Amino acid sequence: MSDxxxxxxDEENKICPEKMEEAKxxxxxxxxxxxxxxxxxxxxxLQKGPKYFDxxxxxxxxxxxxxxxxxxxxxxxxxxxxxHIPTPQDLPQRKPSLVASKLAG
Amino acid sequence: MSVSFGGDExxxxxxxxxxxxxxxxxxxxxxxxxxxxxxxxxxxxxGRVVIFQQETENKSxxxxxxxxxxxxxxxSHEPEFDYLKSLEIEEKINxxxxxxxKNAAQFLLSTNDKTIKLWKISERDKRxxxxxxxxxxxxxRDASTITTLRVPVFRPMxxxxxxxxxxxxxxxxxxxxxxxxxxxDNETYLSADDLRINLWHLEITDRSFIQLLCGFxxxxxxxxxxxxxxxxxxxxxxxxxxxxxxxxxxxxxxxKGTIRLCDMRASALCxxxxxxxxxxxxxxxxxxxxxxxxxxxxxKFSHNGRYMMTRDYLSxxxxxxxxxxxxxxxxxxxxxxxxxxxxxxxxxxxxxxxxCCWNGNDSVVMTGSYNNFFRMLDRTQRRDVTLEASRESxxxxxxxxxRRVCAGGKRKKDEISVDSLDFNKKIxxxxxxxxxxxxxxxxxxxxxIFQEKVN
Numbered sequence: 001m002s003d004x005x006x007x008x009x010d011e012e013n014k015i016c017p018e019k020m021e022e023a024k025x026x027x028x029x030x031x032x033x034x035x036x037x038x039x040x041x042x043x044x045x046l047q048k049g050p051k052y053f054d055x056x057x058x059x060x061x062x063x064x065x066x067x068x069x070x071x072x073x074x075x076x077x078x079x080x081x082x083x084h085i086p087t088p089q090d091l092p093q094r095k096p097s098l099v100a101s102k103l104a105g
Numbered sequence: 106m107s108v109s110f111g112g113d114e115x116x117x118x119x120x121x122x123x124x125x126x127x128x129x130x131x132x133x134x135x136x137x138x139x140x141x142x143x144x145x146x147x148x149x150x151x152g153r154v155v156i157f158q159q160e161t162e163n164k165s166x167x168x169x170x171x172x173x174x175x176x177x178x179x180x181s182h183e184p185e186f187d188y189l190k191s192l193e194i195e196e197k198i199n200x201x202x203x204x205x206x207k208n209a210a211q212f213l214l215s216t217n218d219k220t221i222k223l224w225k226i227s228e229r230d231k232r233x234x235x236x237x238x239x240x241x242x243x244x245x246r247d248a249s250t251i252t253t254l255r256v257p258v259f260r261p262m263x264x265x266x267x268x269x270x271x272x273x274x275x276x277x278x279x280x281x282x283x284x285x286x287x288x289x290d291n292e293t294y295l296s297a298d299d300l301r302i303n304l305w306h307l308e309i310t311d312r313s314f315i316q317l318l319c320g321f322x323x324x325x326x327x328x329x330x331x332x333x334x335x336x337x338x339x340x341x342x343x344x345x346x347x348x349x350x351x352x353x354x355x356x357x358x359x360x361k362g363t364i365r366l367c368d369m370r371a372s373a374l375c376x377x378x379x380x381x382x383x384x385x386x387x388x389x390x391x392x393x394x395x396x397x398x399x400x401x402x403x404x405k406f407s408h409n410g411r412y413m414m415t416r417d418y419l420s421x422x423x424x425x426x427x428x429x430x431x432x433x434x435x436x437x438x439x440x441x442x443x444x445x446x447x448x449x450x451x452x453x454x455x456x457x458x459x460x461c462c463w464n465g466n467d468s469v470v471m472t473g474s475y476n477n478f479f480r481m482l483d484r485t486q487r488r489d490v491t492l493e494a495s496r497e498s499x500x501x502x503x504x505x506x507x508r509r510v511c512a513g514g515k516r517k518k519d520e521i522s523v524d525s526l527d528f529n530k531k532i533x534x535x536x537x538x539x540x541x542x543x544x545x546x547x548x549x550x551x552x553x554i555f556q557e558k559v560n
Binding site for chain 2 (some may be wrong): 020022048050051052062
């Protein structure tokens with residue numbers, strides 16, 4: 001449990017610094033409940049982590065993270081023009097659209 | 106300027122420190138020496154375990170400098186998806202605990218939020234050669250070419266360290282596992298989540314041995330810690346540990362700053378604790394933050410089994426197991442943060458879970474802080490020091506320089522002001538070698554190993 005409050009030497013009125021911090025917090029968030037250690041905090045702690053709609057949503061999110069890491073590893077293919085008829089392997093990769101399709105997640 | 110505290114009996118002489126550091130790919134989430142101190146295991150956010158081994162340069166010379174080098178790396182846990190709750194189960198390793206060594210192989214338990222695994226780490230330095238039917242590379246020989254019979258022999262090979270999962274203890278925790286602890290009987294261990302503690306037998310994986318329903322209110326005979334209405338939940342389990350010698354005794358700490366000691370001989374359910382350790386609070390000092398900063402983030406028994414140490418947000422407390430009403434020693438870790446609680450609440454730092462550890466003879470305790478600072482508190486000499494784990498401290502022939510934080514007023518030279526502290530650089534995990542003055546300190550992405558250089 002909390003021990004004796006340390007009195008700040010700089011303060012003229014000997015208010016506990018912890019209470020001053022509490023006043024600061026209440027000033028910023030007036031709707032903050034009076035039970036800090038209570039249910040809201042604990043429930044948030046028990047849940048921990050973003051919720052996904054379903055496993056498909058989860059796998060899509062994972063794939064997005066993987067794709068973000070890939071472009072660094074891909075090497076640029078040399079552009080070939082006019083030398084010979086290109087084959088599919090020679091064509092550069094299609095860059096992703098700037099405008100995301102509304103169908104994508 | 107050098108720091109020296111502690112004489113021949115315990116304490117740490119930091120006048121002569123050797124430092125090595127290992128950069129890690131992912132954020133370190135746990136650090137643990139094995140029982141001999143020869144091996145040091147780290148777990149990270151990516152579910153990997155890296156084990157370092159102490160190498161002695163020259164065993165015949167007593168002043169040899171030991172280094173810890175990578176011994177084994179393996180993927181312990183993978184991320185999973187909890188279909189029922191639509192939540193991800195992180196692969197982050199929350200805790201590693203070593204089993205005492207019984208034979209040539211080493212065993213450790215590693216856990217993420219939901220699943221505990223027992224790993225066997227074994228060395229292979231010989232391999233069979235001279236098979237009759239196979240070539241050395243594994244291809245089968247043409248049967249017509251085989252004209253003689255020979256006996257395969259073992260020949261030396263380069264040392265290979267293999268890690269294999271021997272047991273998987275799964276599906277026993279509804280909430281997130283925060284602690285595991287191996288019993289001194291070497292047959293059982295406990296795992297604790299926010300609301301329950303399970304007792305397992307190391308050989309049995311399909312169910313936990315006993316599920317210890319650890320209640321916070323002993324109003325009824327059968328206490329279901331999970332309240333009917335989750336909005337009534339007021340207190341959760343934050344850490345748990347078995348007594349180092351008494352195999353029937355364990356403790357668990359709570360988010361309200363209490364510690365309960367349970368004797369499994371008294372009750373199989375352990376809903377009624379044997380002892381309740383709680384320091385009385387002055388109600389006039391109570392604030393919004395009081396309960397949050399009193400939440401215990403770690404509890405550790407002393408090696409001699411007579412004391413236990415708890416870490417809450419601002420302090421470290423030593424409790425005598427025979428005295429429940431108050432700790433016998435209280436040490437401030439970073440009291441200057443008390444006047445910053447508002448910002449620390451806003452950036453969530455107030456919820457950081459710092460660990461703590463004892464040295465081999467229980468004379469010095471250590472814990473981490475912010476700005477890559479860590480604190481060593483000498484109980485016998487009543488002295489303390491703040492040190493920094495950084496690139497500078499690892500330079501050759503560099504003696505660790507004590508750090509000082511200026512809480513207010515005029516900042517002296519060499520002091521750092523509270524507002525300049527980097528709260529993203531937190532040292533949550535530290536470990537102390539069981540016998541020697543060697544410590545492992547984990548910053549976000551680096552493992553620092555400091556050792557007293559013996560001259």
